[in-house]
Amino acid sequence: GSVVCVNADGQEYEYSLSxxxxxxxxxxxxxxTFEIKDGKxxxxxxxxxxxxxxxxGWTSPIVCLPNKVIIRVxxxxxxxxxxx
Numbered sequence: 001g002s003v004v005c006v007n008a009d010g011q012e013y014e015y016s017l018s019x020x021x022x023x024x025x026x027x028x029x030x031x032x033t034f035e036i037k038d039g040k041x042x043x044x045x046x047x048x049x050x051x052x053x054x055x056x057g058w059t060s061p062i063v064c065l066p067n068k069v070i071i072r073v074x075x076x077x078x079x080x081x082x083x084x
Contacts, residue, residue: 004041007070008032017041017073027067034062034071041071 002017008025015023017039024033030047040058046067053064061072 002039002073002075004034004036005072005074006034007068009068025069027064027069029067032064032067032069041073043069043071 004015004017006013006015006025009028011025013025015021015036017036020037022033022035022044024031026032027047031045032043032047032053033045034041034043041060041062042058043053043056043062043064046053046064046069048064048066050066053062053067053069056062061070063070
């Protein structure tokens, strides 16, 4: 399935793209809030001064440079085999 991968100030987080909700991560200068809805993701609020990340809308990747937050959607697709 698809996951939302969030890198916030060097920390990695994963969220299911199929589960709607609003989430907050702590970046370098403060909190960044993002929303997952209907298989899409967007930043709804950030402590950065210019809010360019908020203006990017429903897209991937989304980058907030001042707060060091990167959000991207990764589609793992369906597996037909697992190799160890």
